[in-house]
Amino acid sequence: MDAIHFHARNEGRIVKRAVYIAIGIDMEGRKDVLGMYVGQNESAKFWLSILNGLKNRGVEDILIACVDGLTGFPQAIEAVFPQTEIQQCIIHQIRNTMKFVSYKEIKPLMADLKRVYAAPTEEVALAELDSFDEKWSGKYPKIAKSWKDNWANLSTYFKYPEAVRRLIYTTNTIEGFNRQLRKVTKSKTVFPSDDSLLKMLYLAMIDITKKWTGHRQDWGQIHSQLEIFSEERLERL
Structure with a gap:
């Protein structure tokens, strides 16, 4: 989960909006955008609604969640996916x-x-x-x-070997996605509404993810390691 920022009009004022983006990698090694959310009053309740939404849409379990230091987010993850391990983003910490x-x-x-x-x-x-x-x-x-x-x-x-560390330690996937979104939206300094902002981001996401074919090259090694660490949970999926 990461955020990018834009400006949008709200009740006649120009306000800064954070758009939170969730990207996941499934057990086939394929990545996908799980959701994009405009944050207004970010809190544990806000994150809880997002995670419950993901669960209702079919996300059965999350082995490892890589997040920025968002207030209330680890607690919300624990409430919905209690076995999930939290990895706070090293790059953001630095x-x-x-x-x-x-x-x-x-x-x-x-x-x-x-x-x-x-x-x-x-x-x-x-x-x-x-x-x-x-x-x-x-x-x-x-x-x-x-x-x-x-x-x-x-x-x-x-606790993990190098292959899994690279997966959760780096932010290349989500930062690369954010850069591509900014390229599409750079000509738009202010969006007329939150809805128009999300619509443009959604259309950009469709174009970007069309190129996300196949799985990670090192997925075989990663999957075998995850099978050892999370054998019982993977058997239930």
């Missing part, structure tokens, strides 16, 4: 914690932070996070604190 870092210090700080999220095991990652904290907390105390506060959902991917 962006959110790098906002106020001095330009001159971004490169060395990022090199130290990479030792955390690219560590071979969770134990090594935690040790590297402590080292990062000791080195940088004097200047940037909020960075390590944010990672530690969110660690339960940031560290999910460490």
Whole structure:
């Protein structure tokens, strides 16, 4: 789940709208857009309605949900799909914690932070996070604190082998989709309504997903790993 932002008219005013996009990969290794939603009052209740909608439309289970740090979303997932593992997006976490870092210090700080999220095991990652904290907390105390506060959902991917990690660790699929949507909508600075915004995005989605044929090249390896980790759940599907 990720968001892109647009401007639309609402009761005579121009307002910024977040459009949340859910993309899923089924057990055949094929990706699809599960839904696009205009957010207005994002809360656990809002996310709960989205997840119940997905379930009512036929989504039986979600093995791993990769999400941005959206307030109330993990709780809503747990309520509808209680066995789902939450992976908070590493890329968004990096962006959110790098906002106020001095330009001159971004490169060395990022090199130290990479030792955390690219560590071979969770134990090594935690040790590297402590080292990062000791080195940088004097200047940037909020960075390590944010990672530690969110660690339960940031560290999910460490239990999996490299092939599965790549699937849930990267955001290439959804960010690539968002870029294509922006290409289609870039000439439209303000949409007359939320409905017109969604209609244009829907038509763009139809064109984009026509090219989504076949499954991931590494799906055989990923599927065999998921079968081991989630054997009983997959047997029920």
